[in-house]
Amino acid sequence: MSLASAEAETETVAAERSHLHSSPARAERLLARFHQVRNFTDALCAGLEPEDCVVQSMPDVSPTKWHLAHTTWFFETFILKKFVQGYRPEIPEYAYLFNSYYNAAGDMHRRDLRGLISRPTVREAQRYRASINSHIDTLLSNADENLLDEIEPILVLGRHHEQQHQELLITDIKHVFAQNPLYPVFRSGRARHSLRAEERTATPMRRGPYRFVDFEEATVAIGHDGRGFAYDNEGPRHQALVPAFSLASRPITNAEYIAFIEDNGYGRPEFWLSLGWMTVNEQRWQAPLYWTKHDGAWWHFTLSGFRPVDESEPVTHVSYFEADAYANWAGARLPTEFEWERAALDCPVDGNFVEDELFHPAPTAVASAVSTEKTAQDEDLRQMFGDVWEWTRSAYSPYPGYRAAPGAIGEYNGKFMCNQYVLRGGSCATSRSHIRRTYRNFFQPEKRWQFTGIRLARDPA
Numbered sequence: 001m002s003l004a005s006a007e008a009e010t011e012t013v014a015a016e017r018s019h020l021h022s023s024p025a026r027a028e029r030l031l032a033r034f035h036q037v038r039n040f041t042d043a044l045c046a047g048l049e050p051e052d053c054v055v056q057s058m059p060d061v062s063p064t065k066w067h068l069a070h071t072t073w074f075f076e077t078f079i080l081k082k083f084v085q086g087y088r089p090e091i092p093e094y095a096y097l098f099n100s101y102y103n104a105a106g107d108m109h110r111r112d113l114r115g116l117i118s119r120p121t122v123r124e125a126q127r128y129r130a131s132i133n134s135h136i137d138t139l140l141s142n143a144d145e146n147l148l149d150e151i152e153p154i155l156v157l158g159r160h161h162e163q164q165h166q167e168l169l170i171t172d173i174k175h176v177f178a179q180n181p182l183y184p185v186f187r188s189g190r191a192r193h194s195l196r197a198e199e200r201t202a203t204p205m206r207r208g209p210y211r212f213v214d215f216e217e218a219t220v221a222i223g224h225d226g227r228g229f230a231y232d233n234e235g236p237r238h239q240a241l242v243p244a245f246s247l248a249s250r251p252i253t254n255a256e257y258i259a260f261i262e263d264n265g266y267g268r269p270e271f272w273l274s275l276g277w278m279t280v281n282e283q284r285w286q287a288p289l290y291w292t293k294h295d296g297a298w299w300h301f302t303l304s305g306f307r308p309v310d311e312s313e314p315v316t317h318v319s320y321f322e323a324d325a326y327a328n329w330a331g332a333r334l335p336t337e338f339e340w341e342r343a344a345l346d347c348p349v350d351g352n353f354v355e356d357e358l359f360h361p362a363p364t365a366v367a368s369a370v371s372t373e374k375t376a377q378d379e380d381l382r383q384m385f386g387d388v389w390e391w392t393r394s395a396y397s398p399y400p401g402y403r404a405a406p407g408a409i410g411e412y413n414g415k416f417m418c419n420q421y422v423l424r425g426g427s428c429a430t431s432r433s434h435i436r437r438t439y440r441n442f443f444q445p446e447k448r449w450q451f452t453g454i455r456l457a458r459d460p461a
């Protein structure tokens with residue numbers, strides 16, 4: 001069983017039996033998971049200097065310090081201010097500085113100016129984290145069952161929120177470091193990488209072209225079934241007709257993407273959406289983000305430094321526009337999110353996640369080697385989870401019957417359901433305990449700084 005499903009089951013069983021358990025045991029369990037996630041954020045920052053933590057390299061990127069404080073603000077605002085009688089924030093101004101987009105929680109500082117904030121310092125942000133952790137400890141340790149019933153859903157949401165920010169912290173620091181001609185190394189990652197390269201050599205039959213796996217037309221249940229945690233945008237669960245389709249057995253590799261580049265893919269408007277073609281020309285894109293041609297060979301910046309592009313890795317840091325153009329060039333298309341979810345039903349939620357500390361997509365054959373569970377379907381579909389988020393052609397919109405919750409928490413997902421596309425499966429920067437088959441990530445079609453990649457689909461011949 002994957003960690004994600006283990007966690008989901010634990011939480012479901014615990015929730016069902018909550019009134020049979022004593023408060024201390026329940027509080028202890030909640031606090032253990034809370035601290036595990038909070039500590040992992042701190043561990044990700046272990047190799048960073050204060051100077052690294054304050055840079056904002058573009059409006060989409062937030063400084064590491066801001067992530068540290070904002071995730072803390074979430075617990076303070078939605079738990080401590082609500083459930084601790086007479087709670088007085090030590091520094092009330094943080095409510096303005098570290099609110100991201102919750103209008104119901106008050107005014108906020110401009111997102112694109114976060115890099116201009118030198119105070120509070122990184123050390124003060126860390127002190128803020130420790131202080132709020134300690135308040136949460138006290139609150140939960142003294143809470144009765146009824147209070148825990150109220151706090152638990154928000155605490156769990158805050159935990160998953162922090163895991164989302166861990167991924168952003170990683171992709172943001174990558175963008176920050178990429179601006180530096182010294183190309184700083186976030187984590188060397190070499191040991192694991194070379195080990196996996198050996199594994200790849202040991203299983204040469206797994207390399208080679210992708211295949212298309214066929215799926216019959218079916219009416220399938222789409223969306224989360226309510227067991228364990230899920231975001232509100234994964235429901236309501238509903239029946240959807242998914243016509244017959246085929247899905248590629250693995251993501252597109254760098255070698256395959258280089259073939260598109262060398263066939264002048266970036267210079268041929270027939271492959272591109274109008275908005276994509278405009279963006280390519282405005283931004284002068286000629287390759288994925290972080291790629292540079294060096295003495296006739298492609299190199300790219302990674303979190304373990306600047307290095308030659310490994311042709312067997314899944315291509316990453318491509319926009320929806322590039323993914324769509326590649327699919328057109330290849331005579332295929334991107335899958336819908338419903339096709340993807342249907343195909344993922346029998347795939348183990350396993351792969352190269354942030355816990356593997358590679359901080360980079362793993363070569364195709366290697367990632368399949370790390371799977372611990374095998375099913376018949378897994379023999380066909382590989383790397384559905386981890387490595388790279390897979391762009392789908394589905395616009396990010398509400399499922400039938402969806403209603404955002406009232407108040408600030410309702411602002412979490414619902415208000416972004418416009419002009420964005422859904423991505424599935426998680427990446428090498430996603431936590432294994434954060435991803436699900438029904439998980440819907442979403443970004444605007446021109447964004448490239450997340451670990452985003454391509455899996456092809458096609459209609460029946």
Ligand SMILES: [Fe+2]
Nearest residue numbers: 070100161165
């Ligand atoms: Fe946030």
